[in-house]
Structure formats: C-alpha cells, structure tokens
Amino acid sequence: MLRIKRDLAYRRIAEELFIVDAAKSELHELNGPAAVIWEGIASGKNGPGIISDIVSEFEVDEKTARADLAEFTEELLRQGLLTNANS
Amino acid sequence: MTAMRIGIRTSAGGSAKIPQSPFLLGIADSSAGFMFRGDAGAARGIRKRYGDFSGGRKPVFLFEVNFKDRKQNPYKPAINLKNGSVRLKRGDFDCIVDTGTGAGRLEINPSQQSFDSFLRTLYSWILIRCGGCMLHSAGIVKNGKAYIFLGKSGAGKSTLSKLAAASSGCPAGRPALGIEVLSDEINLLRFEKGSFRVYGSPFWGEMRNEGRHGSWPVGGFFLLKKAKANRLGDCTKSEALRLLLRCLVNFDRSPETAGNVLRTAARLLANARFSRLEFTKKDAGFLELV
Numbered sequence A: 001m002l003r004i005k006r007d008l009a010y011r012r013i014a015e016e017l018f019i020v021d022a023a024k025s026e027l028h029e030l031n032g033p034a035a036v037i038w039e040g041i042a043s044g045k046n047g048p049g050i051i052s053d054i055v056s057e058f059e060v061d062e063k064t065a066r067a068d069l070a071e072f073t074e075e076l077l078r079q080g081l082l083t084n085a086n087s
Numbered sequence B: 001m002t003a004m005r006i007g008i009r010t011s012a013g014g015s016a017k018i019p020q021s022p023f024l025l026g027i028a029d030s031s032a033g034f035m036f037r038g039d040a041g042a043a044r045g046i047r048k049r050y051g052d053f054s055g056g057r058k059p060v061f062l063f064e065v066n067f068k069d070r071k072q073n074p075y076k077p078a079i080n081l082k083n084g085s086v087r088l089k090r091g092d093f094d095c096i097v098d099t100g101t102g103a104g105r106l107e108i109n110p111s112q113q114s115f116d117s118f119l120r121t122l123y124s125w126i127l128i129r130c131g132g133c134m135l136h137s138a139g140i141v142k143n144g145k146a147y148i149f150l151g152k153s154g155a156g157k158s159t160l161s162k163l164a165a166a167s168s169g170c171p172a173g174r175p176a177l178g179i180e181v182l183s184d185e186i187n188l189l190r191f192e193k194g195s196f197r198v199y200g201s202p203f204w205g206e207m208r209n210e211g212r213h214g215s216w217p218v219g220g221f222f223l224l225k226k227a228k229a230n231r232l233g234d235c236t237k238s239e240a241l242r243l244l245l246r247c248l249v250n251f252d253r254s255p256e257t258a259g260n261v262l263r264t265a266a267r268l269l270a271n272a273r274f275s276r277l278e279f280t281k282k283d284a285g286f287l288e289l290v
Helices: A032-042 A047-057 A062-078 B040-049 B112-129 B157-167 B237-247 B255-271 B285-289
Strands: A002-004 A009-013 A016-021 A026-030 A082-084 B023-027 B030-037 B061-067 B078-082 B085-090 B093-098 B103-108 B133-142 B145-150 B179-183 B186-192 B195-199 B215-226 B231-234 B274-279
Touching (some): A002 A032, A002 A062, A009 A032, B023 B040, B023 B112, B030 B040, B093 B112, B112 B133, B112 B255, B133 B157, B157 B285, B186 B255, B195 B255, B237 B274
Parallel strands (some): B215 B274
Antiparallel strands (some): B231 B274
C-alpha cells in the first residue's frame, strides 16, 4: 500500500499541485494527471480507483492510465515522496 | 522657612528588583515587549533605532533580554517548536518563548545588527502563524496602494527602490508625489478581512532607512527583472508561486509551517494580481507601468 511520506505539505493551486518538503527545502510541482494520482493516493484510493479517475478526467484508455500510474508512483518512491507501507 | 527634604533612595542589588517598563515594539500589528538587562548603551541604541515602531498596545510576547557576547556563527537562524515552546536560535542569539503565555528569554550579542536579525527571525515566524508573511522584496506605495517587487538576489530590488525614492524627491523614502518606498529588502504582509495589507517595515537593505509605521492595501505583485527597457507582461500562477515561495522568509522547517506557507501563498495568488516587470535602471519610468 502506497502512502504519502509524513511531514510533507501540499496544495492544489490553479491546475497544479505543489508539494513542499520543508526538511529538505524542496518544492515539487505536479501537473494535472500527476495531481490526480497524488490526490488519489492521499485519499487512500487503490490502483483501480486511481486509474478510473485518470480515465474519466483525461482522454486516455485504461492500459495507458495503468502504465502511467506505475511509472509515476515509481518516480515518487524514488524521490522519497511516497513510502510503501508493505515493505 | 524650612528647607524641603530632597532625597534619593537607591536600592542595592540586582536589576530585577528595580521596576522597569518594557520597551514595546509594534511591527505589522503584532506587539512585543523587551525588558533589557545590563548594557544600557546597547538598550538605548535599540530603543532609538526602532523609535518609529515603539509603543503600542499590550504585548503578545514579553522577552527578558540578557546581553552577552556570543559567537557569530552560524548565521542562518533555526526555529524549532517543542512541548509548547519555540526556540529561535542563531550564533549571536538564543531565545526560548512559551507559546502559551508569550513569555520569553533572549540571550543576544549587545549589537543592533544582532537584535535586527532576531526581530526578522521572530516576525517571520509570527506573521506565518497569523496568516501573513515576510517577503524578501522591494515595496513601494503609489497613490495609497502598496506594490511588491519580488526578485532573487541581483534582480534589482535595491536599484528599483532607489530610483523610486529619487523620483519622490526624497531619498529617505517619505511620501512625496504619492510615491513612498516601504523597504528595499523586507516587506511585511497580513491577511485581514478578506484581503492582504502591507505594513511599514523597519527591516531594510542597502538604503538603510528606518521605515515608518502604517499599512496599505496590496495593489499588486511584480516579478522583477533588469532589462534595457521598461515592460510589463503576464506571468503564470506557477511562475509566481515559485518566486513567491523563494522570497518568503521562513526559518521553521516544520510541516505545519510549510502548510501555512502554502496556504498563504495560495491566498496571495487568489487575491492579488501578479505581473512580470522588466525595468531599466536609467530612470524611474517603470513607475508609470505600476
């Protein structure tokens, strides 16, 4: 189960979502699809729930949405913005 | 005729026995009191330096100030909250405040520069807590509204401020022709009754003015850049936010404060107009575009 790392502040401003990692003095900026994924994870949705959100908001098929979700969550894990509760 | 009995009674012992009224400072509508111990010269200098911001209502914070020679490093302050108290620390000062009672103890180098740095640290924290912020920026009042010019180091904040002050015919930046420089380095904002106001700032850079008390509604924000000609342009909200966060003074690394900072920045973007201003240092012609 993926979780957002504790101690991050984030907020949607205009069409984008901004994440502040105060401890590292870093600012991350997510575009529309990335923001949908982030907000899905933040609200505790599972993979199929987030894929459904992406498909309904953007003009992509389910296969593309699943691949994008996998790629993006890997990137978030690599950057230390997500933690894997199972590991 | 009997001579009057004129006398003076002096108490021996520590200064704590002598009643002393605190030096009150009212900056950006937040009041803090300071009880100075020892080094009367340093205390006198501080009282004089912040003269225009002295006085005011009952202080929210009351500090007992002990002057002591401290090492200068590190220069960058740190703010830590723990168990109902906040610690503001830099090489030349160390302060612990009870956030419940507002009572604090400050140990600081007996210098105006150290005290100024302490005040900047303290008020950056106070303003973020109450929905405002301290911005590394130039601030100018034109026709009763405050305009904030954001820029990284070298973007031209001091140059622009000096040009504006010169155009007002008064180098100190006092009102003339509807133009007044609020600060060439640090400006103070609060969110009040649904909109932001900019408060007079005692914190200055190269211009070394003392500032004055007062507050003005926000007229707009400009992302500043030196250029060969004056030009006004649009900017995206994310561009504005990035620079806003970079210019927002915050030494507290806690996630709560980061959340408050983001909320304030989002409010600023929603409530005020942000534009890009390219300006030439030849003259104050940019004021026509503001």
